[in-house]
Amino acid sequence: MSKGNNLKLTLKDDQHRHFRDDDFWRIIPAWKDVTREEFSDHMWQMKHSIKKVEQVKTVLAELCKDQFYQDMLEGQKITPMNIRITPYIFALMDWNDPVNCPMRKQFLPIGSQFLPDHPYYEADSLHEDVDSPVPTITHRYHDKVLFLPTTICPVYCSYCTRSRLIGGSTETVEKETYGVNQARMDVAFDYIRAHPAIEDVVISGGDAFMMTAKQITFIGENLLNIPHIRRLRFATKGIAIYPQKILSDHEWFNALNGVHKKAREMGKSVVIHTHFSSPKEITIFSKLAMDRLFAEGIIVRNQAVLQEGVNDNINDMVLLIKQISYMNIQPYYVYMHDMVPGCEHFRTTIAEGEALEKAVRGTTAGFNTPTFVCDAPGGGGKRHVASYEYYDRENGISVWTAPNVKPGEVFFYFDPIRKLSAEAQARWSVKETREAMIAEAKKKAGF
Ligand code: SF4
Known part of the structure; x- marks a missing residue:
């Protein structure tokens, strides 16, 4: 993203109120x-x-x-x-x-788009498998777990951070695909029951839209019945890519709403975390789906991924934020793209993420302004995009810590090499030189 045009806001005041119909x-x-x-x-x-x-x-x-x-x-x-x-x-x-087309880029891969992976990419960049005490559970934050009961989604995103797991084997990756399975769930529930510090469960995957009504009820009720569980989040891209499910699968909708209502009776919460990344994903179908959820009091928050050529400019980002806010979705996070395979063409620099957040701030109310975060590779968790310990912009190396998640550890995020100067790109091409640059950045960060 070049500074200048991509940060010049030219949206009309009421553009976000118009839904394609x-x-x-x-x-x-x-x-x-x-x-x-x-x-x-x-x-x-x-x-x-x-x-x-x-x-x-x-x-x-x-x-x-x-x-x-x-x-x-x-x-x-x-x-x-x-x-x-x-x-x-x-x-x-x-x-x-x-x-x-930003929509094609997100969901339909073409050979000409791909770039070589970064030297430090990892299939499990966020170390979800490393931080997994039992299958389907990642336990990184003290009071929260990520629960992955299925690897199936209604749409497969080209930028998926769990490409190592989701959507079945491809010509390049062998994967174990699984749907909701009782034995796996029992192990996950036992783990959660045995750890009273856990209050928060993110039910992701995979996508909750691919679970049956019975599975939604079973998972929701079992988790809510664990006394120390206070909050459930069903993670789904469904509202963005398959709003018809909300509008016409009444059995499924009633199951979700039933779990939500039961939670409220228990003084707990069940919310949806969804995943609009481009305003082009939004139509009257999205608005109607959200109207139905909102009428029942179901809270929906959004997590977008910053992607070059999709939303890395102020107009698309602000339109996205204002339009989802208008539909009563709270813009929660915008993620720096993870350093996973096959995604180098999507990635932006930390500097670009910071510049976009600065440009976005003040365009709408604070509670509707998403936090731009970098999910620190290696399992440091989500960190505010400007909260690095040190950032070598010339060589695209940022250094991060996560004192409440992994005390004493240091994490690195690397900007895409194609966005660096010719001199810096040359330095990256030599293994010893890049290792020395990383060591230097770590030292400058005070470690
Ligand atoms: S919906 Fe989520 S889990 Fe499924 S492919 Fe897209 S990013 Fe991956």
Whole structure:
């Protein structure tokens, strides 16, 4: 992100109050006769989800140029994520310019986008597996656990931080795919019961939208019945990419709402953490889904990922923040992109994250202003983007600590090498030189 144009706010005051409400899916040749009623049905969305490159070609017909098709095939040889895209999201992609479309970038990998991984990338960059005492549980923060009961999502994001686990094996990564499973859940519940310090459970994966109504109720009630558990968060990208589930799967919605109501009776909370990253993901379907959740008093917070070419400019970021706020979603976090495989083209520098947060601050109320964070590689947890101990901007090395999470440890985040000066890039190309630069940064940070 260059300073200047990307930080110049030119949004109209009321732009965020307008929700796309046309039959946008009819632009796709295969869906030109699909009615609004059909498109609004969650079953129709699942049945027509795109899972193969060949399917992209079939539904797009003449809109799929041969060069783009070849590019998708090349992408399949590199990407760690399988394709799974709801028609809702697929139809929101710009098929006149798919290569540059922020929606396409997030969900449909192409070979020409990929860059070599950073020398210090890791498949499990956040060390969730390292901090996992039993399968499906990551216990890093004293009073909170991450619980991953499934590895399945309604849409697979190209930038997924859990690409090592989610969405099944690809040409480059072997994965163990699992759905909700009683034996695994029993182990997870036993662990949580045995650790009274835990008050907070994030139920993620994978995606809660892929659990059945019975599973939502079972997981929710079992966790709420543990006396020391106070807060549950169902993590789902669903509202952003599959709002039809909220609007038409009444059994599922009632199960979620039932757990929410039970929690309130017990003086506890059940909320949703969702994941809009681009204002282009928002339509009238999102607004209607949120209206339904809000009417029941279900709190929804948003966690976005900062991605180059998707939301790394002030207009898209502020529009995203204001539009989700307008729908009663609280903008909670904007993450620096994790240092995971196949994602170098998405990553931005810490300096860019800081500059964007500075530019965003003051555009709306403080409680609707997200905190920009870096999830410190190696399991330091989320740190405010400007709270590094030291930052060597020239060489793109930031040094972090996490005294309440991993006292005494030092963590590093590295800016994408392509964004550094030619001289710094040359220094990074030599192993001994880069190790010396990292040691120097650590020393300057006081360690
Ligand atoms: S919804 Fe979340 S877990 Fe699923 S693929 Fe996207 S980022 Fe990964």
